[in-house]
Amino acid sequence: MVDNSRVVYDSTDSNIATKAQKKSQKSIVLTFDDGPSRVLPAILDVLKEENVPATFFWQSRLLYPERPWERVLDEGHLIGTHSTKHLNLVKQPYEKQYQDIRNSVSKIEAITGNKVTYFRPPFGQYNNDTIKAVKKLNLTPILWRVASMDWELKEHPEQIISNVVDNLEDGAIILLHELTQTVGILPALLKAIKEKGYVLANLEID
Numbered sequence: 001m002v003d004n005s006r007v008v009y010d011s012t013d014s015n016i017a018t019k020a021q022k023k024s025q026k027s028i029v030l031t032f033d034d035g036p037s038r039v040l041p042a043i044l045d046v047l048k049e050e051n052v053p054a055t056f057f058w059q060s061r062l063l064y065p066e067r068p069w070e071r072v073l074d075e076g077h078l079i080g081t082h083s084t085k086h087l088n089l090v091k092q093p094y095e096k097q098y099q100d101i102r103n104s105v106s107k108i109e110a111i112t113g114n115k116v117t118y119f120r121p122p123f124g125q126y127n128n129d130t131i132k133a134v135k136k137l138n139l140t141p142i143l144w145r146v147a148s149m150d151w152e153l154k155e156h157p158e159q160i161i162s163n164v165v166d167n168l169e170d171g172a173i174i175l176l177h178e179l180t181q182t183v184g185i186l187p188a189l190l191k192a193i194k195e196k197g198y199v200l201a202n203l204e205i206d
Contacts (some may be wrong), residue, residue, distance in 0.1 A: 004067075017173070030174050033175065054077050056080070095106055120141070142173065
């Protein structure tokens, strides 16, 4: 079993978002970290079938022109940055943090032609220097309200669904990853979320 205190993230830091802008109907936001990966097309297939938007936080080192980034944007999803290569930024001085995030944004924008507005810190770790760098780059830092823990549940993927569905709340940002086990449970997860009466919305912050 996964420790539930690691699933639900409580934050009082106004510098970083864990919940999205509320809609007229109760809604949640799906986010996928650590791509673009080999399973991205399969994730996109499921999202398209279910007519669900998502935000993808990508390591820019993994993004090449031949990756299916055009499909991501054409199908209504968002691309944010997850740094250049997933270093723990809090172990870096300000200037290195700034350069890493700036370089990741520049590469994503150069390849996609699309402006990057959202940033998710690797490992969910950040400090005052991170916030300073992000603000200078006019980015909005995003964490999550509910962590699916999918990266730990390769052998028990059904637990990914319960981790999310048992902790849903209006506006919650859900943390998922571009992993094989996540692809496998994604149709059932989306069905369970909808059965709870939630709309799956794109990421917008108040």
